[in-house]
Amino acid sequence: MPGITGRTRLLGIVGDPIAQVGSPQACNPRIAAAGADAVLLPFHVPEAEFEVAMAGLMRLGNLDGLLVTIPFKQRVLDLADTVRPVAALVGAANALRREADGRWTADMFDGVGLLRALAGLGVSPEGASVLLLGAGGAGRAIGVSLARAGAARIGIHDLDRARGEALAARVREAAPGCAGAAAEPVARGYDIVINATPVGMRPGDGLAAPLGPLAGVAAVIDIVPKPPMTPLLAAAAEAGCRIAGGQVMIEGQAEAVLEFFGLPPGRG
């Protein structure tokens, strides 16, 4: 990356924890390849400090945009002056940018990342039966995107059953042809299994839910970017499923996110 100077524009990713994020690695080489004098940084915003830390970051005159990860994808909507349609439908956002007039716009790209990760595995969402673990910000984006991409059925498991059912209703709204329903976390019979919870990120984590045998599932995707081989992905690989981790999703959405931030597409 070119050297940082006083003229370098700042982008960031906010989350708690932050060490596991993959966006700096995904975005900075693309920014450099585009010849832009900008850098994307990790900002560790402790959950209890969200309001104060975000207010401070959003006042910086040389900060143009923020990516938003766990656990702030829903709270960040309160900070936006404008919420774009996908983010509004999902009820969460993972990107926030400053407009020329100083106002902030929120949008949601997690669905884009998931669809690109699936495409990379050669597995089509069309007509697929999907088990989705987690109905938080990322889970909602993924559920809505899969429904719109033609998934036939999406079973949703969330420890908060009401949250899972709310997402199921939203999935049916997003694509009336898609059977969205709260479901038990049992993998058998699904084509695609997706972990959209943070479980797997911390040492000692197991699976987000006892999924039973994974054999027969075509693709298993874990949104956790680090470690690259989560317990879920390891079990899926052993069962012969195609797998992709969170870093693949992050890479998949990096181009779309940088375009949202107003950076020119890479020359590389």
Add this chain to the structure above:
Amino acid sequence: MPGITGRTRLLGIVGDPIAQVGSPQACNPRIAAAGADAVLLPFHVPEAEFEVAMAGLMRLGNLDGLLVTIPFKQRVLDLADTVRPVAALVGAANALRREADGRWTADMFDGVGLLRALAGLGVSPEGASVLLLGAGGAGRAIGVSLARAGAARIGIHDLDRARGEALAARVREAAPGCAGAAAEPVARGYDIVINATPVGMRPGDGLAAPLGPLAGVAAVIDIVPKPPMTPLLAAAAEAGCRIAGGQVMIEGQAEAVLEFFGLPPGRG
């Protein structure tokens, strides 16, 4: 510099404006040479947003320290839990670090930078007669440091005459053998002339004061880091003086500042 990841620790420099700062260029190669996973960034804190922006930056869990430049070197003292002796004497600080217990310590390194820049020019402060323009945060650090380094006389010019006289008193306190006094901004008879005001930073700026002929002055130093050749330095070079700009001062204090931030000394 090594690639930025979610584990990279952040340092910054806050100022308004910010484009002219030289600390990222001075510090990041040293950080990289030391093998530390950290990066120093420019944070543009608009003057009217100082409290909110600083409160936000200081809550970030992965930000370990901040350099502070114009116009915040005095206000930053209010944000520190501990003010080290030099900063307390000067009444201003240009560095703030988070301690292990979460408290913040302020210190002042501008004097270190000035003395190293003088040494680089081969001009000794001992017994020297110095004209100092500007009695703000940087000017105070420089005045006190020169007095302690053995300057015989320091004439101080500030548009705010009371501020100039206050620094003169502080200089005499810091080194009773040094004649500190408010002075007219006329270079004749001085060995060293120092601009410690921001004048020279903006396009169209002239000199901070009409200095008269510079011939006979041994060394002229301008704390403005950008442009590298300010109107003052250009005039001084033409008059045959040795010159150094703000980037030289920044380079001069970079090692001391990074050590304050707890980074290992460079291996390079």
